[in-house]
Amino acid sequence: MSQFDREPPASLATLPTEIADSIYYSLPPSSLCALARVSRDIYAAVQGPLYRRPVINSYRKLQAFIKTLNHVASWDKKTGDARSKNIVHLTLMIDPAKEESTAGRPLIAVILARMIRVIARYNEHVTISLIIAHSACDAQPVHSFESEEFPRVTTLILDLGGEPATQSPSSSGARSINSLLPVRRSIHQRNYNYSTSGIRCAPNAKFWTRxxxxxxxxxxxxxxxxxRSRTSPSYGDSGMEGHRILFTELDTLGLARIERLVVNSVPEFNDSVLMAGLQHAPLLTDLHIENCAVTYDALDKLLLHALPVLHRLVLRVSPQSRFARHAREALNRPGRRPDHEEIPHLCTHFRQRGKNLKHYEFAAPYICRDLFLDEYEKAKLHESGHPGTLGGDEGGVVVQGELDTTLVVGVLKRIRQARDTDSVGQKLLEGTNMEEDRRILERERSMRTRRATIEKEGWTRRLHALDGMCISGDTFEELTALANVEEHGIGWTLGSLPERRAFRIVGDLIEPIRYSSEFERDRPRRARQVERDLNDELVGQ
Known part of the structure; x- marks a missing residue:
């Protein structure tokens, strides 16, 4: 056999299209870019995977991306429609402070909106995630969002709170445009000025309507x-939580499509914004409220109405919250308040209405056993010899007595098993008709389906006590025992800051875990602590 009769060696270019495509679609963008330089054939083959889900992290790259789309665009002469590449999802990450320092001019909203509209024109079904880091409420491009349109942006993530850089006025008296730009703070720098001054960081309708x-x-x-401005211990005590914000019907039309809302230490967020969002967001299933100036009265109403429809809830109450302190004082002084006064107790809502949440996190200064027990179960435990409290201190640490976990687990299992079977057994003794039999079978089928769903989706709960228990004498050990007898298949993670202890409960197993690695982000931060760079965590939240 001559050398001319030999088959050429196997390569990507000679593979069947289906196999080559499966390889290309599994590779990261960096590998696809390297492959595109190998040959013209492979360059053409990787264009689909390469442009399917691009990630652009600078304005310069966005300009080059738009230039490429314009260069290879095709036009339909009859309809006038344009197409270029096949982009399914675009992730666009912009740091305005960095762009201004490299380009010498700010990235304004009108330019950013114009480029996004070009991408949307070429790909009518594209979805865009827009992430803006190290910006400020009163700086470009955030400041002018309401003047522009950003089509196909389905995810918007803003890292706000940067202080505008101030410069002395020029000789003509005009202030430099650079004075509106946010400062890019080094995460290694100490002694920051975290505060943000001015009306932009107070509750106002203009901030939210955009x-x-x-x-x-x-x-x-x-x-x-x-x-990123919240560090003062007085955060949430400024009185702004009661400042009423009025929205017109046109101001909240977009809330009808919102599915996920995250507000983390946002001074513009208060009770009235929360209530407006709750009323006009029927599709909202994922809600995160972290360290915001929201009263316990508003949170009480939120949990009452929102828990049955949410799939995921993260509620982190500021360690300095005076609302949590007031609620605890009222719960421990039941005879010293007017009869008509209702105490906003958040723990009971999770037990009564949070059963269908696939995941929730609750970090607050005070939590208690009402997360797990109703009044009937408390009475039965007391009848069985369980003390009302275990003599714990304010932090939930046992100072006298011991927790009889065998008693607690045994009593609760009997009560809950009886609840599931007594009604069915009573109906069988009394005699049932076909309609009642059908309801019994449907209930049993629903319970089996629920158990299978919980196991398949991996439902989880996280509880973190920052100061202690809601009721004096309750203990953290009891919470761990109660979580162990909750619905089978749900994973629990519990932490106590006063004790610096944490446990993970999966099935019947209670496993001690390291507190610092599991609950560090919920701890109150010191004034001089180095700030975490949120830009490192924004994607994939």
């Missing part, structure tokens, strides 16, 4: 706002 009106972001589904 996100809620459905005009600036007509396709918005997920909104995340991370503010």
């Amino acid at each position: 996100f809620f009106n459905g005009s600036s972001f007509p396709d918005l589904r997920r909104l995340e706002l991370h503010h």
Whole structure:
């Protein structure tokens, strides 16, 4: 056999299209870019995977991306429609402070919106995640969002709270445009000035309507706002939580499409914004409220109405919250308050209405056994010899007595098993008709389906006590025992800051875990602590 009769060696270019495509679609963008330089054939083959889900992290790259789309665009002469590449999802990450320092001019909203509209024109079904880091409420491009339209942006993540850089006025008296730009703070720098001054960081309708009106972001589904100015111990005690904000009907049209809302230490967020969002967001199933100036009265109403429809809830109450302290004082002084006064007790809502949450996290200064027990179960435990409290201190640490976990687990298992079977057994003794039999079978089928769903989806709960228990004498050990007899298949993670202990409960197994690695982000931060760079965590939240 001559050398001319030999088959050429196997390569990507000679593989069947289906096999080559499966390889290309599994590779990261960096590998696809390297392959595109190998040959013209492979360059053409990787164009689909390479442009399917691009990630662009600078304005310069966005300009080059738009230039490429314009260069290879095809036009339909009859309809005038244009197509270029086949982009399914675009992730666009912009740091305005970095862009201004490299380009010498700010990235304004009108330019950013124009480029996004070009991408949307070429790909009518594309979805866009827009992430803006190290910005400020009163700086470009966030400041001018309400004046522009950003089509196909389904996810918007903003890292706010940067202080505008101030410069002395020029000789003509005009202030430099650079004075509106946020400062990019080094995460290694100490002695920051975290505060943000001015009306922009107080509750106001203008800040929210740009996100809620459905005009600036007509396709918005997920909104995340991370503010970085909150460090003062008095946060949430300024009285702004009672400042009423009025929205017109046009201001909240976009809320009808919001599915996920995250507000993290946002000074513009208060009770009235929360109530407006709750009333006009029927599709909202994923809600995160972290360290915001929201009263316990508002949270009480939120949990009452929202828990049955949410799939995921993260509620982190500031360690400095005076509302939590007031609620605890009222719970421990039942005879010293007017009869008509209702105590906003959040723990009971999770037990009564949070059963269908696939995941929830509750970090607050005070939590208690009402997360797990109703009044009937408390009475039965007391009849069985369980003391009302275990003599714990304010932090939930046992100072006298011991917890009889065998008693607690045994009593609760008997009570809950009886609840599931007594009604069925009674109906069988009394005699049932076909309709009642059908209901019994349907209930049993529903319970089996629920157990299978919980196991398949991996439902989880996280509880973190920052100061202690709601009721004096309750203990953290009891919470761990109660979580162990909750619904089978749900994973629990419990932590106590006063004791610096944490446990993970899966099935019948209680496993001690390291507190610092599991609950560090919920701890109160010291004033001089180095700030975490949120830009490192924004994607994939």
